[in-house]
Amino acid sequence: MDIVSVPNQALTTPAQAVKSFDKRLVKLIDWMKRTLIAAKNPRGVGLAAPQIGELYRIFITRPAEKSKIRIFINPEIIKKSDDVTDGLPAQTGVPERENWLEGCLSIPKIWGRVKRAASVTLRYRDETGKQHEEEFTGFLATIIQHETDHVNGVLFTKRVLERKGKLYQPVVTDDGKEILEEIQLK
Secondary structure, X not given: OOOOOOXXXXXXXXXXXXXXXXXXXXXXXXXXXXXXXXXXXXXXXXXXXXHHOOOEXXXXXXXXXXXXXXXXXXXXXXXXXXXXXXXXXXXXXXXOOOOOOEEEOOEEEEEEOOOEEOEEEEEEEOOOOOEEEEEEEHHHXXXXXXXXXXXXOOOHHHHHHHOOOOEEEEEEOOOOOEXXXXXXXX
16 A cells, blocks of 8 residues: 555544454554555654555554564553653664654655654554553654654644754755755745
């Protein structure tokens, strides 16, 4: 399945709660897993159902290539730490880059710094419908906040701009090196 990209309305429309934990849900989650695994440039670390055009409150995470994919249905952040992170490592495929920028599979080649809570407590259901409440920290907490925004119809670029941050895009210099350049907004 293809990942939808901006300006697709599915990305800015709040998703509906999952009510039926049935075969259709299993099929949708499998579809999402295959789509996330196939994302290579950049490698995906999370994917929300609206990113494949399905307006359901579901997202999956895979913070590292060898990580098990986790499933979160009807997620609700019920607590955020006062401590914040200054973003996450840019997943641009450029190994020497150490920028702490956030990106999105649905907004290709755009990066920005998003301050997010260092830890969050999430209430969610698994694929069987069982409810969980769990605290997440670090990179996974950042991914969870990004993906929860997706099911709420909020893109990371909105978070950057509402905090008067900057957005960046990769450009190739005359000597063939890829760098990030600030996007001048008018």
